[in-house]
Amino acid sequence: MSFETQAQVGTLARRIHGWSWQAFPIGMGTGAVYVTLSAIKGHSSAFTIIETVLFFVNMTLFLLNTTTLALQAVLYPQQAWRLIKDPVKGLFVPLIVLSFATIIIGTINYAFPKHVGINFLYVLFWIYVGFAVITCFPMLMIWFNEPHDLNKFTPAYAFLVFPLMLVGVVSFNVLRIMDPADTRTIGVLITGYVFQGIPIFSFGRQLLTIIYRSWTGFLDGHQANGAFVACGPPGFTALALINLGARAREILDIHGLVTPQAGEIWYAASVMSALMLYGLAVFLFLFGAIPYWFKLHKHLNEILGCWALTFPNVGWINTTRALGDLLNVRGLKLIHIVLTIAMAITWCTLIVLTALAFWKGLIFLSREEDVLQDKILSRRSSFEEKRQVPDSARESCQSVVLSTQNNSSTEIYNHRMV
Numbered sequence: 001m002s003f004e005t006q007a008q009v010g011t012l013a014r015r016i017h018g019w020s021w022q023a024f025p026i027g028m029g030t031g032a033v034y035v036t037l038s039a040i041k042g043h044s045s046a047f048t049i050i051e052t053v054l055f056f057v058n059m060t061l062f063l064l065n066t067t068t069l070a071l072q073a074v075l076y077p078q079q080a081w082r083l084i085k086d087p088v089k090g091l092f093v094p095l096i097v098l099s100f101a102t103i104i105i106g107t108i109n110y111a112f113p114k115h116v117g118i119n120f121l122y123v124l125f126w127i128y129v130g131f132a133v134i135t136c137f138p139m140l141m142i143w144f145n146e147p148h149d150l151n152k153f154t155p156a157y158a159f160l161v162f163p164l165m166l167v168g169v170v171s172f173n174v175l176r177i178m179d180p181a182d183t184r185t186i187g188v189l190i191t192g193y194v195f196q197g198i199p200i201f202s203f204g205r206q207l208l209t210i211i212y213r214s215w216t217g218f219l220d221g222h223q224a225n226g227a228f229v230a231c232g233p234p235g236f237t238a239l240a241l242i243n244l245g246a247r248a249r250e251i252l253d254i255h256g257l258v259t260p261q262a263g264e265i266w267y268a269a270s271v272m273s274a275l276m277l278y279g280l281a282v283f284l285f286l287f288g289a290i291p292y293w294f295k296l297h298k299h300l301n302e303i304l305g306c307w308a309l310t311f312p313n314v315g316w317i318n319t320t321r322a323l324g325d326l327l328n329v330r331g332l333k334l335i336h337i338v339l340t341i342a343m344a345i346t347w348c349t350l351i352v353l354t355a356l357a358f359w360k361g362l363i364f365l366s367r368e369e370d371v372l373q374d375k376i377l378s379r380r381s382s383f384e385e386k387r388q389v390p391d392s393a394r395e396s397c398q399s400v401v402l403s404t405q406n407n408s409s410t411e412i413y414n415h416r417m418v
Helices: 003-008 011-018 021-038 045-075 077-085 095-110 118-144 155-160 162-175 184-214 223-255 262-289 300-309 311-327 330-359 368-387 391-417
Strands: none
Touching: 011 045, 011 368, 021 045, 021 095, 021 300, 021 311, 021 330, 045 077, 045 095, 077 118, 077 368, 095 118, 095 162, 118 155, 118 162, 118 184, 155 162, 155 223, 162 184, 162 223, 184 223, 223 262, 223 300, 223 311, 262 311, 300 311, 300 330, 311 330
């Protein structure tokens, strides 16, 4: 490496250039811990303090990731566009919306009603819906615009619709603090149900592909982490249906919508559907967990993929608690506590290993040659843009030149005639 290259590329520039959308699962994994902890009924104030601290850590990570990727888009636009179009790293772009969802849930749990009100959270809900739509659909268009090999299919492709699926989860959390008599709850409830149906039916198509992919053997290497993503859609949908059904039971009855028994029917149908989806989620979790240790590549530079052990499992873990309360099964409540402790231990392990990988420069650090190349390309494109003259200006200049030439020719002709 020449001295010139070393002088032009510092560590901070390499970090900004090497940052990726894979950073958001770290914050989501942090949110997964306080979301599962909050589902424990009657927990001590110590748990609340831990949850609040993790909530602020999550917000800090969200701001750090968003700011760094924004700087990358300004300083190294080629790298930013390269990450979005990448068939693997581009799948993580919608996770910025999921990270925002964990922040909304944390705000409801730890900032309401002392610091924020219902109106603020109601607006946040609709901001999330819009954020999910404007993020997911363009990414779906970019991804489906290119052919993909089914033999390389991973459940991580579900990330493209994950934010739409979380609308139902955010919906029932907002409804939990709203007065059922408020007419605005109708819109939130219906929106939660509508958006919850979009990804689950999309996942049904992906489930067939997962089964086809498994014929070639269990997912290997970094794809072994993606196997846990498969249990996310059915698990979160089961959780959303149970809670949305409980809210519908009150809202539809108070506002006299559909039929007098509509609320009870919706609730019963939601619980029945949730039970079946819960069973599917548990099966997919075991299907990925049993061969996991033997298929995983135990390299520290692939630690970011291991965060899939956390947030996709929140749905079916919290559904375990919801079913325990609903059916009054004490065993399910105990299982939920055990799984919550396992989630916390997993987070502690992953955060230490991720910090170690970051310190060693194995993640979020580009090579000096790559940074310098993109920097040169940015300067070259900027220089070329400055050199380019708009067509209108170019035509105006040409007309002035032609006019001047014609006038000069006329003067010479007149002079000769004289």
